[in-house]
Amino acid sequence: MSRRRAWLLGASLADLLFLYAPIVVLIFFSFNASRLSASWRGFTLQWYRLLAEDHALLAAVQNSLLVGLASTFVATLLGVCAAVGLERVPFKGRKLVEGALLLPLVIPEVMMGVSLMLFFALVKVPLSLVTVTIGHAAFNLPIVAVIVRARLRKLDPTLEEAARDLGATAWQAFRRVTLPLLMPAILGSALMAFTISLDDFIVTFFTAGPGATTLPLKVYSMVRSSVTPEINALSAILVLVSMSLIASSLVLQRKSPTQD
Amino acid sequence: MTDNHVELRDVVKRHGATLAVDGLSLEVGRGEFFSILGPSGAGKTTTLRMLAGFERPDQGDILIEGRSMRQVPPNHRPVNLVFQHYALFPHLTVAGNIAFGLEMRRVPTAEIQDRVGTILDMVKLRPKQDRLPAQLSGGEQQRVALARALVNRPAVLLLDEPLGALDQQLRLDMQVELKAIQEQVGITFICVTHHQEEALTMSDRVAVMNHGRLLQVGSPQEIYETPASLFVANFIGISNSLRGRIDRVDEANCLVRAVDLAGQPTLLARLPAGAGEGSPVTLLLRPERLCLSSEVRRSSYDNELPARISKAIYNGSGMQYQVALSDDLVWAARLSNSSSNQKRFLPGEAVFIRWNADEGVVLSE
Amino acid sequence: MGAFFFLPLLLVLVISFASRGTYGGVEWSFSLANYATVADPLYLKIFLHSLVLALVATVLCLVLGFPLAYYIARLPVRWQGVWLLLVMIPFWTNFLVRTYAWIFMLRTEGLLNSLLIGSGLIDKPLEVLFSDTAVLIGLVYGYLPFMVLPLYAAIERLPRSVVEAAWDLYAPAWAVFWRVILPLTKPGVVAGCILVFIPSLGAFITPDLLGGARSMMVGNLIQHEYLVVRDWPFGSAVSFVLMGLVLTGLMAYLRTEETMNKPGEER
Structure with a gap:
C-alpha cells in the first residue's frame, strides 16, 4: 500500500515537474543579464525595461485589451440570452441551435479561423480589429452559454415559481431571483472569456488585418524570429496575468450560493 | 364552513x-x-x-x-x-x-x-x-x-x-x-x-x-x-378484511356470513347503508381494536373467531401479532403494553380473536 | 445566434467544391477535384503523419496522466482542489508562451543541451528542436490537463470500497487495475483521449514552432494553402476532411457517454 502510494506520488510529482519546469525556467531566465547564453550571468531587470519602451508591443497590448473587452461584452450578453433561451424557453429547432452552439467548442481552432476569414472575405468586410472582435465573440459565446446554462440547470425551478407565487411578474422573478443566483457564473464565465480572448492566437491570426496586431500575434512574430530575453520577460508577465485572471474567475464561481 | x-x-x-x-x-x-x-x-x-x-x-x-x-x-x-x-x-x-x-x-x-x-x-x-x-x-x-x-x-x-x-x-x-x-x-x-x-x-x-x-x-x-x-x-390504516354475505338483517345490525372461512361462521356487524339480505360485503377491522384470548367464550364480545398466532413482534409500546384465520387469511393485531403482566402469545399458539360489532366497518360492494 | 458560426462553416463546405481562380480567388464551379487532391500521397502522408502524432501524444498523455489523476482523486478532499489547480494553471498560461518555453529548453544552445553537456553526459548538442520529438513534447505538454481532468472525475467517482473488495478477493495489483479500476473509469479514459486527440490532430502552433520542415501537420497544411498558396478551395477541402475525422471521433465519444449515462437518467 505505502509503496504504491510512494510510486503514485513520485509519478505525480514528475508530471508536475514536467508541467512547471519550462515555465519556471523561462521566468528565471528573464532576469538573466546575458542576452545569448543559457547560463546565468547575473540578475537584471533590463529586459523588462526594454519591453516597457517597445511602442509596437504596447500598441499590441492595447489592441488585445480592446478586443478582449469588446468581445467579452458581446459574448457574455448573447451567451446569457442563449443559455436562458435554451433552458427556459421551449421552441422548435432547439436541438439544432444547441448543436450549432456547441460546435465551436469541438471543431479544430484552425478551421474556426479559416471559416471566419472566408466569411468576412465573402461579405466583403475588410479584416481589422472589428473582425477579430467578432471572431473572438463567436468562440466565446458558447463558453459563456455552456457555463451559465450549467448553473441555470442546477437552480431549483421552484424558486422562480415561488417568486411568481409571491406576486412577481415573470420578468421580476428573473431579475430578482434567477439573475442574482446566476451572477457568479456570468461573471466567472465573462472573466474566462476575457482570458481566452487575450490568449487567442489562431482565430486572430486568420481574422486580423494589417495593422490589427494583438499581443499574441506580436508574441508569435517575436518567437518565430529569435529567442531573446525580452520574450522571456514578456512571457513572465503573461503567466502572471493569466494566473490572476483565472484565480479571480475561480473565486467568483466558488462564491455562488448553493442549496443542494 | x-x-x-x-x-x-x-x-x-x-x-x-x-x-x-x-x-x-x-x-x-x-x-x-x-x-x-x-x-x-x-x-x-x-x-x-x-x-x-x-x-x-x-x-x-x-x-x-x-x-x-x-x-x-x-x-x-x-x-x-x-x-x-x-x-x-x-x-x-x-x-x-x-x-x-x-x-x-x-x-x-x-x-x-x-x-x-x-x-x-x-x-x-x-x-x-x-x-x-x-x-x-x-x-x-x-x-x-x-x-x-x-x-x-x-x-x-x-x-x-x-x-x-x-x-x-x-x-x-x-x-x-x-x-x-x-x-x-x-x-x-x-x-x-x-x-x-x-x-x-x-x-x-x-x-x-x-x-x-x-x-x-x-x-x-x-x-x-x-x-x-x-x-x-x-x-387510513385498516389492514384486516374479510369477505362475506349478509345473512339476516335486524334493525341497525346484520349478520354477515364469512364465506371464505371454514364452516362459514356468522358475525354481528352494523348494517351498511343501501345493503339488504344477500348483499355481498367486506368486513374491515382495525388491528388495534381486536382482542386476543386463549380461552373460549369467557367474555361478552359480539364476535369470536378461532385462529393461530403465526408471528409475534415486540415493539416497545406493544405487541404486534400476525394471526392466521386460515391458510391464506392472515390478520394483524396490535396489543398495547398497558400493564406489565399482560399475557404474551407465542407463535403457534391457538387463540380466539374477539371484537364488538361497533368496531367493524362493513362496506357493501 | 447559432448561424454565427454555422454560416462560415457552410461556406467552407461550399468553397471546398469550387476551384481556384488565377490570382488566388475562388472560381465558382462544382467539382470533387479538391477532395481527389487530398488523396494524393503527398497530402495523405501529412494526414497520416498528423494522425500518428496525435495518437502517440494521446497515449503518452494517458500514461502520464493516469497516475496523477489517480493520486489526486485519492487525496483528502481539501488537497484535491489544490492539486487540480496546479494542473490547470499551466493550461491557462498563453499557449504561445508555453510553446516558446520548450523552444527555450530544447534549442541547440538551450538549457537542456547546456545541462547535458555541462554534466558530461553528451559532448555534442542534441538536435531535438524542429523534430517530431519536439512536436510530441509540445502536444503532450499542451494537452496533458485535458487528460487529467476527466480521468480525475471518473476515478473520484469510483468508490474506494470497490478497489478494496478486489483486494479482499485476492486480486494482485495488476489485476485490480486491469480488471476493476480501468473498466470502471473507461468513460473518463475515453473522454480524456478524445479531448487530447482532437486538438492534437488539428494542432497548428505546436508543429509550426517546434516542428521541422518534415513535421508538417494538417493544421499547417490548411494555413499554408490559405495564406501562402492562396488556394482556398483546396484549403477548404483539407479542412473538411479534418473536421470529418474529428467528428467521427466525437461521435464515438458521445456514444460511450450515452451508454454511461443511461442508468442514472433523471426525469
Whole structure:
C-alpha cells in the first residue's frame, strides 16, 4: 500500500515537474543579464525595461485589451440570452441551435479561423480589429452559454415559481431571483472569456488585418524570429496575468450560493 | 364552513397520456384547515399547483372567493404556496425572503418592516432574521417558508407536503404548531400530504384521492371510522378484511356470513347503508381494536373467531401479532403494553380473536 | 445566434467544391477535384503523419496522466482542489508562451543541451528542436490537463470500497487495475483521449514552432494553402476532411457517454 502510494506520488510529482519546469525556467531566465547564453550571468531587470519602451508591443497590448473587452461584452450578453433561451424557453429547432452552439467548442481552432476569414472575405468586410472582435465573440459565446446554462440547470425551478407565487411578474422573478443566483457564473464565465480572448492566437491570426496586431500575434512574430530575453520577460508577465485572471474567475464561481 | 371559499368544479388535468386529475369537485369553507390525502401519483400535487396557478385545468374551473381563476396568473392570485422543499431564495436572508412578496406588491417600506417583524415573532425566528437559508436547520427553513407565505395575508394558504422533509419528532411538533398558527391567523389552509396521521391530526376536513379521483371527503373522524371504500380504509390504516354475505338483517345490525372461512361462521356487524339480505360485503377491522384470548367464550364480545398466532413482534409500546384465520387469511393485531403482566402469545399458539360489532366497518360492494 | 458560426462553416463546405481562380480567388464551379487532391500521397502522408502524432501524444498523455489523476482523486478532499489547480494553471498560461518555453529548453544552445553537456553526459548538442520529438513534447505538454481532468472525475467517482473488495478477493495489483479500476473509469479514459486527440490532430502552433520542415501537420497544411498558396478551395477541402475525422471521433465519444449515462437518467 505505502509503496504504491510512494510510486503514485513520485509519478505525480514528475508530471508536475514536467508541467512547471519550462515555465519556471523561462521566468528565471528573464532576469538573466546575458542576452545569448543559457547560463546565468547575473540578475537584471533590463529586459523588462526594454519591453516597457517597445511602442509596437504596447500598441499590441492595447489592441488585445480592446478586443478582449469588446468581445467579452458581446459574448457574455448573447451567451446569457442563449443559455436562458435554451433552458427556459421551449421552441422548435432547439436541438439544432444547441448543436450549432456547441460546435465551436469541438471543431479544430484552425478551421474556426479559416471559416471566419472566408466569411468576412465573402461579405466583403475588410479584416481589422472589428473582425477579430467578432471572431473572438463567436468562440466565446458558447463558453459563456455552456457555463451559465450549467448553473441555470442546477437552480431549483421552484424558486422562480415561488417568486411568481409571491406576486412577481415573470420578468421580476428573473431579475430578482434567477439573475442574482446566476451572477457568479456570468461573471466567472465573462472573466474566462476575457482570458481566452487575450490568449487567442489562431482565430486572430486568420481574422486580423494589417495593422490589427494583438499581443499574441506580436508574441508569435517575436518567437518565430529569435529567442531573446525580452520574450522571456514578456512571457513572465503573461503567466502572471493569466494566473490572476483565472484565480479571480475561480473565486467568483466558488462564491455562488448553493442549496443542494 | 359557512360559505364556499374555494371551489373546484369538475377539474380535469392531463399530463401527456395520463389523467392526473379526473373530474375533481371540491368545496372548501372559509377558515377551514383542509387536507388532500393520497399516495404519490394521486393527483394531489397537481391539484395544488392548479390552485396556485402553475398549471391550468384542461377542463372545469377553479373559483377562489367566488372568482374564476381561469385567466389569473400565479402572481395575481390571492393564494400563497408553501413549497415542498420550501424553495427559499438562497441569496436572500430570512427577512429578505419574507419581505419578497410584500416588495413585489409595492407595500410601503415601513409597513413591510412592521409586518415582517410581526411574522418573525410569530414563527420565533427574529434572532435569525439576517441568516441565509443555508445557515438554518430544516425546521427553521420550514418556518421561514410558512412566514414568507403568511406575511402576504393570502385568502388561501397552500401547503405542499409541508412536513415531508422533517424528521419524525420535528414532524410531530410541527403538526401541532401548524394547527395552532392556522387557528391564530384564521386563514384557509389547503394542505397536500401522503401522511394519513398528519392529515387526521391537523385538519378540519380531509379529502382522500387516488389516481386523480376523489374517493371521500369528511372530517377526520368520519374518514377514520366510516371509510367509504376499501382503498380509503387501507390507506387510513385498516389492514384486516374479510369477505362475506349478509345473512339476516335486524334493525341497525346484520349478520354477515364469512364465506371464505371454514364452516362459514356468522358475525354481528352494523348494517351498511343501501345493503339488504344477500348483499355481498367486506368486513374491515382495525388491528388495534381486536382482542386476543386463549380461552373460549369467557367474555361478552359480539364476535369470536378461532385462529393461530403465526408471528409475534415486540415493539416497545406493544405487541404486534400476525394471526392466521386460515391458510391464506392472515390478520394483524396490535396489543398495547398497558400493564406489565399482560399475557404474551407465542407463535403457534391457538387463540380466539374477539371484537364488538361497533368496531367493524362493513362496506357493501 | 447559432448561424454565427454555422454560416462560415457552410461556406467552407461550399468553397471546398469550387476551384481556384488565377490570382488566388475562388472560381465558382462544382467539382470533387479538391477532395481527389487530398488523396494524393503527398497530402495523405501529412494526414497520416498528423494522425500518428496525435495518437502517440494521446497515449503518452494517458500514461502520464493516469497516475496523477489517480493520486489526486485519492487525496483528502481539501488537497484535491489544490492539486487540480496546479494542473490547470499551466493550461491557462498563453499557449504561445508555453510553446516558446520548450523552444527555450530544447534549442541547440538551450538549457537542456547546456545541462547535458555541462554534466558530461553528451559532448555534442542534441538536435531535438524542429523534430517530431519536439512536436510530441509540445502536444503532450499542451494537452496533458485535458487528460487529467476527466480521468480525475471518473476515478473520484469510483468508490474506494470497490478497489478494496478486489483486494479482499485476492486480486494482485495488476489485476485490480486491469480488471476493476480501468473498466470502471473507461468513460473518463475515453473522454480524456478524445479531448487530447482532437486538438492534437488539428494542432497548428505546436508543429509550426517546434516542428521541422518534415513535421508538417494538417493544421499547417490548411494555413499554408490559405495564406501562402492562396488556394482556398483546396484549403477548404483539407479542412473538411479534418473536421470529418474529428467528428467521427466525437461521435464515438458521445456514444460511450450515452451508454454511461443511461442508468442514472433523471426525469
